[in-house]
Amino acid sequence: LGCGRWGRNILRDLVASGCAVVVADPSPAARQDAMGLGATAVLPAWDGRAVDGVVIATPTATHALALEPFLAGATPVFVEKPLCADxxxxxxxxxxxxxxxxxMEKWRYHPATVxxxxxxxxxxxxxxxGLRTRRVQDxxxxxxxxxxxxLxxxxxxxxxxxxxxVPPLIESSREGEDPSAGVAALFARDGAPWFALDVSARRPRTEREIVLVCAGGSAWFHDATPEVIRIRQGDQERVEALPDAPPLLAQVRAFVAWIAGGPAPKGTLAEAVETxxxxxxxHHSRSADRSRSWPA
Structure with missing residues (x-):
């Protein structure tokens, strides 16, 4: 369900995985694009036909409504992140x-994450x-x-x-109230690794970064060099190549294998609700116990 900017990528990978795909989208242009991308049939709205699996790639605000016809059934459903916005x-x-x-949480399948x-x-x-991530864009x-x-x-x-x-949320600070404004947040629990997050759509450039901080060194990924991760121990640094394995395709293939009787993909419903x-x-800035400092 849904073949917009992101749904068309999912359709591409489903077709590449050998699936016969029926696409439902109210947009005539989206339906035309879907046929060009290999859909076996297109519909202006879902008609309730029997299928082996359902992928929901409609706008986030419509996810809950799009899920409604399938909740009581037995057909496996894969819904784009987030589950909903409420x-x-x-x-x-x-x-x-x-x-x-x-x-669907494709970054769990990204070679750098793996x-x-x-x-x-x-x-x-x-x-x-600890772990630090940055996901910013303009x-x-x-x-x-x-x-x-x-984001x-x-x-x-x-x-x-x-x-x-994910550790408990300790502190967060929003950039503003407009739709592009992001947030910086710290998640932590005594005796466990911390997690620091920074997301925004109002920065001057696009960056995707993951930094893993360990007692004996650190490892990090940056999308300026997406084919590698860098590992530092003391004053020694090495570069390690990552496999060329598109994460969306890996995620789609996990879904296809699931509906054929294999293990379930990553991203449980309980985890999605927590997210x-x-x-x-x-969305509500909060202050931390000032005895706890943000990781440097």
Whole structure:
């Protein structure tokens, strides 16, 4: 459901994965594009036909409504992040859903995330101390939700994948109230690694950065050099090549394997609800206990 700016990429990868795809989108232009991208049929609205799986790639503000016809069924559903943009609606979906449901979080499949997970879990650089992410850009293209709703889910997913869980929100500060304004936030729990997030759509340039800080060194990814991660131990630094593995394609193939009887993709419904609740909290700046300082 949905074949807009991002849905067309999902359609491309579904077709590349050997799927016969029926696309439902109210836009005639989107339906025409879908046929050009390999859809087997296009519809102005979903007609309830039997299918093996459903992908929802409509605007965020419509996710809850788009999910409605499938919640009581048994067809596997993959919905684009975030689950929705309302914490109460997210909890209602959690309570009502009987269908197998996962949320699309492509950065959990990104080669840099996969490598940083291995470094953290195998202790390659010693114990994990913290994780910092930056996701900033100079434009906000979504009309239905603000930049925090579109950007922060990626980094919360990265933190969940690398650290195993997102620590409690301790402090946050918003840039402003306009749709492009972002937020900086610190998540922490005594005795566990911290997580610092910075997202915005009002910065002068686009950056995507992940920094894993460990007792014996650090490892980081920056989209200026997307083919590598850099690892530093003491005064020694090395560059490690990443595999050429498009994360959206990897995620789509995980969904296709799931509906064929394989393991479920990453991104559980409970995690998705937590993400919505955390992003809702990020919209309200909060002050920390000043005995705790932000990581340098």
């Amino acid at each position: 914490a109460a609606a997210a909890r209602r979906i959690l309570n009502r859903a009987r269908c197998p449901l996962r949320v 490598r940083l997970v291995a470094i953290a879990r195998h202790g390659e650089l010693g114990a994990t101390i 434009v906000h293209l979504h009309r239905d939700v603000d930049a925090i709703w579109t 922060a889910p990626h980094d919360l997913a990265i933190a969940r994948e690398i650290l195993g869980a 919505v609740e955390l992003i809702d909290a990020l």
